[in-house]
Amino acid sequence: MAERSLLNQLTGALRCLPGVGPKSAQRIAFHLLERDREGGLRLAHVMADAMTRIGRCRRCRTLTEHEVCAICANAQRDASLLCVVEQPSQVVAIEQAADYRGLYFVLGGRLSPLDGIGPDELGLGQLEDRLEEGIGELILAVSPTVEGTVTGQFIADRALSHGVRVTRIAQGVPLGGELESVDGGTLALAFAGRRDF
């Protein structure tokens, strides 16, 4: 075969999916081609759309195809509560699990000077603006890892200097654990059991 067949190209391109090796890429390709072309075509279109149109919310930095995400744009949410998380996936996890009606701020990582991740990379200037605007309570929902704790301490200091009450989710999140792998019930408990920093 001189030219690379479209089937080969598809199998190769599927390898960008996490955890998909050569064998499962082939299995997925044949499944779509022989049993679900409609689903494959819909996925292709939504994926192209998502990869090109999804950016970051101007206000909270989570992933969205709009200037401002649906949560930030929702006037029904309690703007006096601001929950600080590391990743957009954690916003989704909290929305699905906890009965939280406030707003979010997404850092996009943890302070890690050795990796060149400082306050600028985490949008802490933007967070400072939110503190200036005035909020009632800042809820730290960073992962309880070493870097997460350092990051949380940094943010708590800034918030406290603005006279903002700082709490952190606590009960149930296992030590050294990643927030998104915690089950919904535990996460709901952690929210209910938050305490002053």
Added chain:
Amino acid sequence: MAERSLLNQLTGALRCLPGVGPKSAQRIAFHLLERDREGGLRLAHVMADAMTRIGRCRRCRTLTEHEVCAICANAQRDASLLCVVEQPSQVVAIEQAADYRGLYFVLGGRLSPLDGIGPDELGLGQLEDRLEEGIGELILAVSPTVEGTVTGQFIADRALSHGVRVTRIAQGVPLGGELESVDGGTLALAFAGRRDF
């Protein structure tokens, strides 16, 4: 959220992939959006292309974007050998594993009258044409299941009535096993050890 977000649409569309539940759909979506947009975009384009342009080879019925697949169109292949398989994935498996230089014929299933799968559905009229054209050896590489064996017997009878030598791959294919889950070495052995039907 009144309207469904693009992220939600992506997570939903990813569910068409075999073995992907809500949790892993979300994991895949965030992986692509945060770490590999380029790969995701390339996959989206190749997938759309594959779902719309890949059809069946006019000659052997395997999956291809061309009228006639690269194997059938390759004059270097030995046209006196015809290997009959059930699925296009088995063509790929044999090409990767065995040192086979002949041609293929893809049934697309096994005879199963109760499911409405008869000779027409398997393209046996087309296979008959190939037998008329004259071939030296027909190699049965159907899975050694009950229906596969019945299908093989039916095809062998037709081939023998045309005076065509019929063999079937044998050594190493486990009883009741599916051909595509056999490892390459076993498949190569099965080819080398084929015997007259």
